[in-house]
Amino acid sequence: MKKALLFVLAVTAIASFFVSVNPDGLAHEGRISTVSEAIAGVLITLSVFWLAAFMYKEKN
């Protein structure tokens, strides 16, 4: 699982770099930087499922 997490973080780093040098050209007023967005999004996504896993484990 740790290797998978490292792999996800590596892809996130590549994605944020790609987006920062190749913006999609659409209007995104007031949006946070792409690197912050990538890190925050991955952390929020992981948190949702890990919280669900923790709650499931506690319940059972």
Next chain:
Amino acid sequence: MHIPDGLIDLKLSAGLIGTAGAAVIYSLYKLRDALAVSGENTLYRMGMVAALIFSAQMFKFPIDNGTSVHLIGGALAAVLLGPFAGTVVISVVLTIQMLFFADGGVLPLGANIVNMALVGTILCYYIYYAIKQWVPEWLAIIAASWISLVLADFSCALEIGLSGTIPFGDVTPAMVKAYAVIGTIEAFITVALVYVLRSLLSPPEGHKVKQ
């Protein structure tokens, strides 16, 4: 493919929210089977795949009509997790993108879930499952990924066209052409990621995930 607010007719949005809601509830119900077999390990795997899909969807390329094309990851979720866990994963990713990053509108969330989770994941899984009977798995993944991505895109164009905000004849060719190209890229990326993640996320012995 994330439809913003104002692009979809209100009545159509309501109908698609109902459809998406029913599909997600049914998928959560079916997810209990996988949880009964693998326990919380299923949720950890879903989290990893969801995070990877969130990152993959950041690779965006602008096209005409105020929208952009990007990797979806529905095929990846469907092949690695099965159709129902995959649908939950894509739906959660779309909801997080909508809530925290203004990526996709509030009312069109149902449409986005229908396009990317139902067509792009559930339908993709059954295309993959059918094709796999006849060809090697890697080829089935490529075919299912490409077909489902183009169908999801066509579904998106159809919703926009039916709403009358952009003429169907204008939005469909631009999006379908773009996604036919990016679908090819996604198909090959999906195959590579499926085999890499299978090795990294291999469940412990005796804990195979039930599809």
